[in-house]
Amino acid sequence: MAEPTALLDVRDLKIGATVYAPGEPPEDITIVHGVSFTLEKGRVLGLIGESGAGKSTIGLASMAYGRGGVRITGGEVYLNGRDILKVGPRGLRRLRSNEVAYVAQSAAASFNPALKLMDQVVEAVLAHGKSGRRAVEARARELFAKLKLPNPDTFGDRYPHQVSGGQLQRAMTAMALACKPDLIVFDEPTTALDVTTQIGVLAAIKDAIRDEGVAALYITHDLAVVAQVSDEIMVLRHGRMVEHGDTRQIIEAPREDYTRALVSVREIEHEAKQPGDAPVLAARKIGAAYSGSLKVLHDVSVEVYPGQTIAVVGESGSGKSTLARVITGLLPPSEGRIEFAGRTLSPALSGRSKDDLRELQMVYQMADVAMNPRQTVAQIIGRPLEFYFGLKGAEKRQRIAELLDEIEMGKGFADRYPAELSGGQKQRVCIARALAAKPKLIICDEVTSALDPLIADGILKLLLDLQKVEGVAYLFITHDLATVKAIADSIAVMHQGKVVRYGPKDQVLSPPFDAYTEMLLASVPEMHLGWLEQAIERTRMKPAGH
Amino acid sequence: MSLRRIPISAWIGIILTLMFVFAAVFAPWVAPFPNTQIVGGVWEPSSSTHLLGTDNLGRDLLSRLIYGARTTILIAALATALSFSLGSILGFTAAVMGGWVDMVLSRFVDMLMAIPTLIFALVVLSVLPSTLVVLVCVMGVLDATRVYRLARAVAVDINVMDYVEAARLRGEGHLWVIFREILPNALTPLVAELGLRFIFQILLLSALSFLGLGIQPPEADWGSMVKENKDGIVFGVGAALLPAAAIALLAISVNLVADWILNRTTDLKGGRGG
């Protein structure tokens, strides 16, 4: 076997784990089936794949670490020429931080709540005896400045809970860089952030690793993100490598079908319809507040037309989910009224008629918890049939079979429990449950954001097809602009409890923009090289502050 | 779920528990001598006639133990049934209704729980006679506070699930939500807790009887048998240890079963077979 010359040389890596299902004997499973790759000094490799692809596991294995019951069962991992799987615990302690460092997805959980940030950032350097406290702190402040953290001189005096999520993610990058390692493993560092925060953090990370000349493994499920920061990309699926090439080749000329599917995801063709004359739902000047706290909705007005889709877009805290709660009657508004199918709805759930409830259905983000785990698919879909239409026996079974056909699942699923379904299938059953009520409007609350992109695509296509057949209208709540572009006829952009922009899709997405919409649109990663630089340039935003 | 999947420890628990229950139910047929009849000398050692020897008055210890099982298990079971129905109904109601109902119930329970159960029981028994009904009521009500806490916590967790919200949005009433959405999902943790509460009731009853404030002579449960025979200990007569060991053995057996159920249900998404 050739002597390893690259910085990181992973050869035929196999990783397994033991699964302890309650009431079942423990079972050994394989997570990674023999993956090999090399990484040269100063290069950035993006590891991309859907959940279960094994990308985080591989990332941690490059530090000779297995989370929980995960263990490395075969292969070699050479870092700077020696197999780190064989160096022993003491050798590992010496090379962690010094040669390889880690940036986690949730910096908020990864910082010790009881210690000041500065103490944590400099800790590893001091523990490894690399230099004196004063010098390290000076370097840390320099890194804080490089990562565009506010007040870099005093930033380290704060405790983790005193700074924002985006700032913690930058601080964690500074902590990783503090020891001047050769390699940093970034494990989904921006996934938990809002898009307008993500863009700044992404730019800061990219600049910092370029400046410091450090190599990186950048792990993410978002191909558009990884295209911005990496020199090469490796696509993983079910613990196997699908394709490995330089970033331009993967994005512009993918060789494998699976990669092609990932690249072209969310390119659903959808011609926006013109608004009709009578809206099925009209929210008029809605104001709302949770009991005793600040107002979360201000003067919100939107209309939905029969058979059409309105997308309500916003980041966390924009009030979009509160709007859904107001419309469904779970949170009676403090001001304004809701008109539905030509009548004014009672503000509270208890005042609404059975028909009001039937015609306004809801599909949730987490299909997992939207279905009673103790009921079968047939019971879940059958209940609205029984409750609203009094269907029983053969008639009910017939209708359940039809609905299962409509969601492209077939009646074989009728007797399964939710735990026996995949994520996409669960969401389909939830859609069938909503359809069973023959609604005029379905509120879709982030229905695709918990799903992998290809599965999410399937759900969006299904929703569009169903709309054509059933003529049902959708109110689509989402933070994801790609979803919006794919399915909306009209769009309402929400920010801090207000609708800042509202109208037909083409109009909302065309200039001139208001400041917030412009920033939001600019922040959504696009699947082409150089997008990040252009976006930063275009908005001339100051990435600090988040 | 197949019988082979039940671990050995749980099997031991199930078999021993069933043996105790069998002895208790069929006491008159199983016991070699009547409960209160003096059949020998004081603290006779074990012999072929008296397998476990005799007690402080010369009664057959084995027969006393079997009849004692009857009293102990009956009262503990009744008290557990009371505490469970009271605690879980109120707990579910508090979780589903919320608002002031929840407030009032929860604060009241906090207050009851601020006094250790045994102390509270002693205080109440200082003015009430130690009859079966009083014991069951006092033990049941005091323990219901623990069941209430658990039932409410479990139900509150389930109540915020989207599928419960979906049922509400569909227009289902409180009864449907409690019995169809919450109860099936709350049942397994509650059943495991049932075992623990039963043990606790056995220990509480035994402690009260041992202190002379539970079952009154000539009726006997295991706790009062320990009290009757405790003076023998200093003379090296271990008669008091036998009923104490019986309590421990029954409690451990039930615990083995409860532990197994608890382990099986850490994952609520289990679907079938739960």
Place this chain on the structure above:
Amino acid sequence: MRGAVAKLIAQRVGLGLLLLFAVSLLIFVGTQILPGDVAQSILGQTATPQALANLREKLGLNEPAYMRYLSWLGGVVTGDLGTSLTSGQNIAATIGPRLKNTLFLAGVAAIIAVPLAILLGLLAVRFRGRWPDKLISGATLASISLPEFFIGYLLIYFVAVKLGWFTSVSTVYDGMGFGARLNAVALPAATLTLVVLAHMMRMTRAAILNVMQSAYIETAELKGLSQFRVILRHAFPNAIAPIVNVVMLNLAYLVVGVVVVEVIFVYPGMGQFLVDHVAKRDVPVVQAAGLIFAAVFIGLNIVADVVSILANPRLRHPR
């Protein structure tokens, strides 16, 4: 920022006092308004109506309940716990030395049990899933099933009677030397220790494991810090609050265990005193003793909460 924490602590202590007040009401109601006449209970079914009336008069039972409660509460606040019905003695004066005895016994048990439990809990974490850990979880299962008197009489039977190392009756008296006193409480303290030890161990283990599974411990390990440093700098500061909570909850449990243990060893403490007077239906004594037990119980819970507040960095360093 000091102010915020002080305010929270004051709130918690205030709430505790309010709870204590509510508990005093509950104890009073429990002993006075329940069906069953105190005078009848004391004198028995054969009492003459005249004797009953006299006793009622003497106990103030003819006054309205709330008046009796207020005068009792007033007495308690000023340290006057009333007079015993059976002995006619001042309750506060009788209870004093007994309370000291009980606190001594519980204190000895706590001094042995707490460090031992924490040490064993740490061991269980260190050897998680291996035999020391399994032994501990097995012992816990057994120990929550064992009645106190089983452990107590086993110790008496083997250690006192068969081996003759200690006496089976724990006699203490005024003027007794500290060493002799320790010797006297050895067996009851051992019983109490065994009663709470396994439970405390298990809860300590769970508390530490919970902290050890946090993402920041993984971060510390991935920073290449030594095991010792990870535990000392990262796990320990965050584990203090849960461990103190565990300790306090178990000390509160000791308060209950002490009642039975004192009766087993005929130890002249609060527990035996309470049980004696429940049997004699001496209501004023029962009320006083019950209130003192509840006060200790509530006090320990307040301490646990205050420590949690003090140890929480989010509260100590607000935004």
